[in-house]
Amino acid sequence: MRKKQTNRQKIFICLLVFLMLVVYICFIKSASIFRQVTTKKTQLKERTELDINSWFDDIYATCEGNVVAYGHEFFILKNVRLEQTNSLLFAVPCRSVDSKPYFFYSGYEGTPMTEWMLSITRRKDSEELIKVEYTFTVAIKRTEAHNIYHTLTEWFNIFVLSKHFKFNPQKVDVIFLDDRPPGAMDETWHTLYRRVYYAKNLPEPTVFKTLILSPIGYESPLRLPFLKKVEGIEEFSDYFLQGFGINERKKLNCARLRVVIIWRHDYNSHPERAEAGGTIFRKIQNEAEVLQQLKDSLPGHEIIDILLENMGMKQQLQLMAHTDVLIGMHGAGNAHALFLPSHAVLLELFPLDSPYDKIQYFRAFCLWRNLTYVSWQNEDKNNDLPNYYTFVPPTVIDTYIKSIYKGLCS
Structure with missing residues (x-):
């Protein structure tokens, strides 16, 4: 009898947790500014040509310029409050929303961009700002954070963004939107950029004046081995070495x-x-x-x-x-x-x-x-x-x- 009662309690608890999860998801979706953001699969790996400038085409701007998406690859948030509790929460000032459907390209491994944009809510004009971060900040979700090749794809993406938006990578902050454990690549992150930290370690909700949600490494040109060329590859190589104080290479x-x-x-x-x-x-x-x-x-x-x-x-x-x-x-x-x-x-x-x-x-x-x-x-x-x-x-x-x-x- 006691065993049956215990089983009923377990079933009840499971149902309660499930219902709470459903309510939470419904709340997040209902609070989100964007309702019609989807993902579109691409077959990038087979491509032999790619104009990296296409990342910056087809600009979608809304919320008085506080949300700007580029090339169906990534987006930028202005005056955004970021906090991470059980999940990432973005909130921007927004009086008017362009309600047209929008999509992000996704390769074989998927993209977090759709989920991130669906998690954007309105920030109240009257809310008290606890902390404001004025430094240009790049947010990234790392994939295989211990692997130099996969991490190079992420570093290259940030380099591409820096060339287009004309910022010095060494003077920007990088914030990780993941929970990867510490590893051998950490030294390089801290060498190449001004400051590196985790969103989960923010002591309080923080407002970022400019936050770029960088494309993940799986979407990098360095992941497309059949491309005939990649613009900026030599400049990136020099920049990377110079970041470690290496200015010359061996002559034959x-x-x-x-x-x-x-x-x-x-x-x-x-x-x-x-x-x-x-x-x-x-x-x-x-x-x-x-x-x-x-x-x-x-x-x-x-x-x-x-x-x-x-x-x-x-x-x-x-x-x-x-x-x-x-x-x-x-x-x-x-x-x-x-x-x-x-x-x-x-x-x-x-x-x-x-x-x-x-x-x-x-x-x-x-x-x-x-x-x-x-x-x-x-x-x-x-x-x-x-x-x-x-x-x-x-x-x-x-x-x-x-x-x-x-x-x-x-």
Whole structure:
């Protein structure tokens, strides 16, 4: 009897929670200024051309200019009160609303823009302002915050915004609209921008004079590997290095090449990696043999092997800006092709089962920067080993590195 009563209580509590959730959602929707904001799927990844200026076309402005959307990609809020309790809440002064339907483009991974715009409410003119933030602020929802490639897509988006709206990235604030745990990329966020903090850590509701809701990294041009070119990529590369005090890159010296090979090891650097047990895909099984072969094939040259997780970002960038040949199994570390000297070569290695035709991001980086890109993919099933290891034949390394040297120095 007592067990049945307990079950009834559990059912009652579940129903009560459900009803409260429904009421809350209905309240938020009814309070929202915008009712007809939707998402439209795009097939951006297959595109070969993209005019980044299209981000700033088709301007939709309402609420006396306090809400301005651009190119169906992102929007800006003026005089907006932001607070985060259980969810993000935006409130802007608004006497008149353009009620026409509006949509945001979304790739395969979705976009938060629709949800954010639907959460905008009216701010009362008479409300007391507790805190006003006058600094130009960029709000962003990070995706894979521990991954340098995915984070580069977010940094590039902010750079694109800075060029169009003519603000200095180093003098803006960045506010995270997510709850990602601390990670290795945090150092770089704090280096590139004036101040970086979480919306969830705001001590009180804050009014921002200008708040840009930046496109997420998944919607970045750097995520479109079939583009023939990306405007501003070289300028972004220089800006990024200069942010760390690096103003020069290595000149080609065929008497002393620097070859850097990136290893990939299992590791736990943050809670999200721990969920996967720290397992890393695409690892080289015979590291010592590969390293020795590089030294034998290029005697008298500088051969360096590294684990990126053991290096700070500035140390990584200083090394990459002075590297002639970068070698690595496919992985986020190869995004450092963005910072190599203009004559450099990227040699990217793939295991047997990698869908090479679908993961050409770093080939694209080299194309956009006019670097040389070379790839090798294992074709022998006996060389693909348990725990995501690949045996790379020393003869492959010898053949490829000698060919690369000849291409650079003949």
